[in-house]
Amino acid sequence: MGITKSVHSSSDQLKGRFLGVVYNYTVHGVQRDEAGWEQSVSVPLLQPGMFGLMDQWDQYLEDFSTTGAWLPHRYEEDHHNCYSYALRFINCVLATEGEERLDRDEFTEKFVIPRTRKASKYITLYRMIEEHGFYVIDPPGPQTGPGPGSGSC
Template sequence: MSVDDEPHIICFKHCSNHVFVLKVPIRCPLCNQPLEQCEKFLPFSLPYPFSNASQSPCSVVLRPAVGDFLSDFHNNTNLHIALTDSQGAIVEFDSPGLLRTRNADRKLWGQCLLILSVPEAWFYHWDSTIQRLIEEQGWQHRIYDDEKLNCYSFVLAFLRLLLYEPIATFIDNAETFSRQLIVPKTTQAAKYITIYRRIKQFGILSEPDLL
């Protein structure tokens, strides 16, 4: 599936079930009744949990290290975290070292979880803090270590330097940061991914109490 396609999951209630599809059918797939004859037929789209990192300025973004969320995410998937600046450029610390990429590859960054974003009033300070981190703390000269100095180390160092009060108590260490900010987002995304994959496999998904 192309990352340019956002698979919006549609849900409606019929036959005492929540029915999930990618396209509204003419007839109920459970009872074959024409849905247009149902007075209370009210389909709605589930909130799409992913964002294009390049269109999410001044944010912390998360993606699988390999592949994308809908196709490749599992509980043991390695995740890669990065920053965006006010222009949507990706600023990251990875095995090649410090990278800053404008016009980022949508295959890599078109389907991300938005972990944190700041109000526009913070954009200048956000950009300035990125420059301070790179120039004053020498991240362009640091050598990546998968365990001790990785993408999470870089993002946490940035957030501590940013002094953004709403997350001040969540950035003491990687465990707290992950528990408070990352796990809630990945848990919600996992629900969407599960529904999406079951629809792709069976054509529809019907559950009485899934929502």
């Protein structure tokens, strides 16, 4: 899991693309990668209309990443890892903005699982089309209520 520091132009923003640097925490400390995360799933945290906060979040991320908490020798695979790095950063920003903090389960349930489910569906669809050249879906189930125009007056 990593956190993306956005570097974008207005044309990229209009096309829905954001280029950037992925901050991640490993046994080597905080890493800043410009490549290698192309297959990752993005979990957007800023709501539309709040993109003005991106530069502020980028500064928070840089400041947060240089604290002693994220030195290489502090890394623990099960407890002090990239997931905890990302979640703690998100909670620092939420606290700064007066919002409620998220625990690990809540963050996973609200943000990570929905995006991974969507990615899984896309991957399944892609593989089926790649293998067969098409994909057939089951029609929607029968309606449980009366159909349109079948009600009494």
